[in-house]
Amino acid sequence: LRFMKDNRLHGRLVVSFDWAQYALAALVEDTTVGFDGRFRTCYPQDVIDMTFDLTNGRDQRWRSRGDASGPVDPTRVLDFQTPNLVLLDRHLDAPGVSVMQQQPDWVLLYQDGISQLWGRSATYDSAGSDSYVPPALRQIHDRLPQGIAAWPGFPNRTGRHAFVTSRSVSSPTHDVASRNQSVISQTATQLDSQATSIQ
Numbered sequence: 215l216r217f218m219k220d221n222r223l224h225g226r227l228v229v230s231f232d233w234a235q236y237a238l239a240a241l242v243e244d245t246t247v248g249f250d251g252r253f254r255t256c257y258p259q260d261v262i263d264m265t266f267d268l269t270n271g272r273d274q275r276w277r278s279r280g281d282a283s284g285p286v287d288p289t290r291v292l293d294f295q296t297p298n299l300v301l302l303d304r305h306l307d308a309p310g311v312s313v314m315q316q317q318p319d320w321v322l323l324y325q326d327g328i329s330q331l332w333g334r335s336a337t338y339d340s341a342g343s344d345s346y347v348p349p350a351l352r353q354i355h356d357r358l359p360q361g362i363a364a365w366p367g368f369p370n371r372t373g374r375h376a377f378v379t380s381r382s383v384s385s386p387t388h389d390v391a392s393r394n395q396s397v398i399s400q401t402a403t404q405l406d407s408q409a410t411s412i413q
Contacts, residue, residue, distance in 0.1 A: 234251060
């Protein structure tokens with residue numbers, strides 16, 4: 215996700231199921247995910263199935279596939295609502311990695327020892343595109359990421375403002391959150407004062 219933020223890559227993202235809710239929260243300002251852990255509470259069965267068709271391939275052992283979803287088609291999700299980015303776990307989503315390697319309309323933008331990020335060639339591999347990522351900026355290697363990210367681990371958002379986005383600044387929800395934070399801060403100050411006077 216850091217590579218996406220650093221290179222201003224955004225839009226519609228097909229993402230590994232295990233990373234989807236984090237991606238949804240971390241990229242909320244400018245990227246949508248095709249499917250996440252809210253599962254059937256928010257997504258129709260065919261969307262669930264097409265996502266797992268890519269990431270799991272033809273392996274049906276752990277799936278409850280809908281009858282109306284048709285035959286397994288690992289590439290269907292690549293056309294549904296025209297995603298422009300695909301983020302996969304190289305190990306857990308190995309069938310999807312194999313599928314992506316066979317797609318002439320997609321280019322590998324980032325790879326480390328855990329993940330791969332693919333982008334639509336027309337957008338990211340075309341020198342005439344505003345979103346072009348030149349080969350020199352692409353990071354393709356097999357090294358595992360090092361270190362840890364401070365909680366909550368959102369690119370370019372840290373500390374108490376990590377959950378405040380430009381989208382939420384003027385929203386009623388943000389106003390309530392600000393008031394709540396103010397009350398919490400005042401209460402903490404009062405408790406500190408009381409504890410000091412007791413000592």
